[in-house]
Amino acid sequence: MSQPAVSLRHVSKHYLRGGQVIDVLKDIDFDIAPGDFLALMGPSGSGKSTLLNLIAGIDQPSGGQIIVDQVDIATLAEAELADWRASHVGFIFQFYNLMPVLNAQENVELPLMLTTLNARQRKEHASLALEMVGLSDRSSHYPNELSGGQQQRVAIARALVSDPSLIVADEPTGDLDRKSAGEILDLLGQLNTELGKTIIMVTHDGRAAERAHAIRHLEKGELSALEMLQPAKV
Amino acid sequence: MILFMLRMALKNALRHRLRALLTLAGIALAILSFGLLSTVVSAWYAGADAASDKRLITRSAISLVFPLPINYGEKIRAVEGVTSVSWANWFGGVYIEEKNFFPQFAIEPTSYLRLYPEFHLEDAELAAFIRDRQGCVVGRKLAQRFGWKIGDRIPLRGTIYAGNWSFIVRGIYTGRDSGTDENQFFFHWTYLNEWITQRYPRRGNSSGVFVIGIRDGGEAALISERVDSLFRNSLAETLTETEKAFQLGFVAMTESIVLAIQLVSYVVILIIMAVMANTMAMSARERTAEYATLKALGFSPGVIGWLILVESLLLCAIGAGIGISLTWPAVRAVGQALDNLFPVFNVANSTVWLQVAAALVVALSAATIPAWRAMQVRIVDGLRAVG
Numbered sequence: 052m053s054q055p056a057v058s059l060r061h062v063s064k065h066y067l068r069g070g071q072v073i074d075v076l077k078d079i080d081f082d083i084a085p086g087d088f089l090a091l092m093g094p095s096g097s098g099k100s101t102l103l104n105l106i107a108g109i110d111q112p113s114g115g116q117i118i119v120d121q122v123d124i125a126t127l128a129e130a131e132l133a134d135w136r137a138s139h140v141g142f143i144f145q146f147y148n149l150m151p152v153l154n155a156q157e158n159v160e161l162p163l164m165l166t167t168l169n170a171r172q173r174k175e176h177a178s179l180a181l182e183m184v185g186l187s188d189r190s191s192h193y194p195n196e197l198s199g200g201q202q203q204r205v206a207i208a209r210a211l212v213s214d215p216s217l218i219v220a221d222e223p224t225g226d227l228d229r230k231s232a233g234e235i236l237d238l239l240g241q242l243n244t245e246l247g248k249t250i251i252m253v254t255h256d257g258r259a260a261e262r263a264h265a266i267r268h269l270e271k272g273e274l275s276a277l278e279m280l281q282p283a284k285v
Numbered sequence: 286m287i288l289f290m291l292r293m294a295l296k297n298a299l300r301h302r303l304r305a306l307l308t309l310a311g312i313a314l315a316i317l318s319f320g321l322l323s324t325v326v327s328a329w330y331a332g333a334d335a336a337s338d339k340r341l342i343t344r345s346a347i348s349l350v351f352p353l354p355i356n357y358g359e360k361i362r363a364v365e366g367v368t369s370v371s372w373a374n375w376f377g378g379v380y381i382e383e384k385n386f387f388p389q390f391a392i393e394p395t396s397y398l399r400l401y402p403e404f405h406l407e408d409a410e411l412a413a414f415i416r417d418r419q420g421c422v423v424g425r426k427l428a429q430r431f432g433w434k435i436g437d438r439i440p441l442r443g444t445i446y447a448g449n450w451s452f453i454v455r456g457i458y459t460g461r462d463s464g465t466d467e468n469q470f471f472f473h474w475t476y477l478n479e480w481i482t483q484r485y486p487r488r489g490n491s492s493g494v495f496v497i498g499i500r501d502g503g504e505a506a507l508i509s510e511r512v513d514s515l516f517r518n519s520l521a522e523t524l525t526e527t528e529k530a531f532q533l534g535f536v537a538m539t540e541s542i543v544l545a546i547q548l549v550s551y552v553v554i555l556i557i558m559a560v561m562a563n564t565m566a567m568s569a570r571e572r573t574a575e576y577a578t579l580k581a582l583g584f585s586p587g588v589i590g591w592l593i594l595v596e597s598l599l600l601c602a603i604g605a606g607i608g609i610s611l612t613w614p615a616v617r618a619v620g621q622a623l624d625n626l627f628p629v630f631n632v633a634n635s636t637v638w639l640q641v642a643a644a645l646v647v648a649l650s651a652a653t654i655p656a657w658r659a660m661q662v663r664i665v666d667g668l669r670a671v672g
């Protein structure tokens with residue numbers, strides 16, 4: 052078997068609140084293969100977002116190792132981590148988190164500002180990404196002129212435009228109706244099967260989770276065993 | 286990248302139309318008021334600013350109201366370093382009404398006007414003035430204010446020299462530059478002296494001040510001392526100082542008013558600083574999740590801080606631009622409304638620079654705390670601020 056895309060070793064996370072230690076994650080240990088599509092489920096407050104944020108490198112663990120593409124990101128300094136995120140991780144949020152003052156095209160272009168691409172190349176890449184999510188005709192629309200589903204598709208285009216190997220999605224359909232949610236999940240599936248992206252998705256929705264290859268349940272800071280739905284395409 | 290971010294900062298700045306509009310109006314108004322008040326302050330010092338360093342003023346050591354014997358002039362002229370001497374007497378007449386105040390001086394025409402080359406007078410007018418004992422020369426603004434023309438008869442009611450006086454306009458001088466006082470009124474000292482000598486023989490042949498032209502401004506202190514030592518231990522001791530010091534002596538009498546105005550102008554800036562800081566803090570706080578998203582995407586905290594700073598700078602630049610450009614018409618209007626209270630009332634270059642500096646200080650101070658805070662916020666905490 053090839054190197055895992057993500058591997059967590061004895062990862063823990065706790066918060067101090069009022070002199071009391073709150074364990075959010077306890078000794079988490081698991082691997083994700085490249086090209087895998089994993090759904091993380093669990094009750095509210097179980098630490099799903101926390102775990103996802105650790106893997107995406109926007110939060111630091113209290114202990115343990117997080118190795119993504121052979122880099123232990125827990126040891127990176129903040130600036131290094133930022134560069135690493137820019138090139139390795141695509142983010143999809145529940146509330147899309149688009150910049151309201153930028154139109155769809157510009158929102159998608161945003162991550163490319165951190166690359167060496169010139170303006171023309173950035174434009175081309177962004178147009179291509181918008182085309183992939185089926186929003187070429189909305190490129191000059193601002194977020195407030197788009198439906199929730201469309202905004203999330205713009206966000207997906209933004210997540211894939213810099214061609215990261217890992218895509219993290221925190222309840223990407225949490226704010227959408229069933230039809231839009233279905234479209235978003237189709238897109239995520241496409242990213243996984245056609246572009247080979249490794250995807251980790253936090254969701255409350257059983258239907259959404261079924262699109263993944265495997266599901267992990269998180270409860271009181273501990274992971275359940277892997278529940279396979281379909282074989283990982285490696 | 287920079288252009289893209291600049292546009293983003295500008296769009297952020299104008300995002301809330303009403304808030305942006307009110308903030309801009311506030312900045313514009315503050316910068317305008319600041320400029321107006323600074324103009325008032327510099328108008329106060331206009332006399333001192335226009336003073337030549339090649340002129341000294343000699344007056345009675347006891348008080349300006351005591352005249353000096355006119356024969357002092359001869360003695361002063363003999364002092365080493367002195368190139369010319371003239372003299373002037375304050376007249377203090379009233380033109381129709383008290384509120385029409387303007388300064389009037391009885392002068393020795395030839396020597397006086399030679400000492401003040403900043404007052405431009407046509408040769409023909411100068412000759413006509415010298416020829417006419419009852420003639421007078423008035424500043425361009427003064428003539429404009431009362432609609433005087435050459436040949437007009439100007440009645441003045443004497444207050445120090447009681448009686449009804451009348452003068453004929455023989456010349457209208459123009460100032461060399463915008464800092465020159467064009468509101469003065471000059472007539473013949475001999476005309477005044479005759480009047481005094483007839484009525485109060487012992488008060489005749491005297492002058493309020495002597496104006497001394499010197500070779501080298503660097504010798505002012507030395508020459509002043511030489512002049513004053515000439516008359517030490519006489520009945521009328523003198524006090525000689527540079528024209529600038531003399532003018533500043535007048536300002537000193539009203540210094541507390543100037544200080545108060547200056548203070549108000551700084552308070553205005555302090556207020557707009559607080560308003561602007563509040564606007565920026567509010568905007569940055571609302572965008573916590575956006576800034577956290579940018580950081581998640583890989584943008585450094587520096588970029589976030591830069592975005593906020595540039596937004597603040599842009600707002601202040603636009604507001605200050607409006608405020609500064611309104612300063613000229615406002616100063617003109619206020620100058621007229623104050624009915625020529627100040628002989629020189631212009632927007633000085635230094636005032637504009639002060640306005641620019643004030644706007645810069647406002648922009649930087651307003652951005653510092655929100656920028657610093659946004660830079661510090663942890664990504665996960667910032668993202669939570671969504672709902």
Ligand SMILES: Nc1ncnc2c1ncn2[C@@H]1O[C@H](COP(=O)(O)OP(=O)(O)OP(=O)(O)O)[C@@H](O)[C@H]1O
Nearest residue numbers: 066068073075093094095096097098099100101102
């Ligand atoms: N900054 C923080 N300080 C203290 N406690 C925190 C902090 N962030 C998260 N927590 C706690 O960690 C726990 C896990 O939070 P997390 O957001 O990961 O849950 P979640 O599984 O994503 O929940 P949800 O399904 O509601 O999104 C919660 O109990 C939460 O209160």
Ligand SMILES: [Mg+2]
Nearest residue numbers: 099100101221
């Ligand atoms: Mg969560």
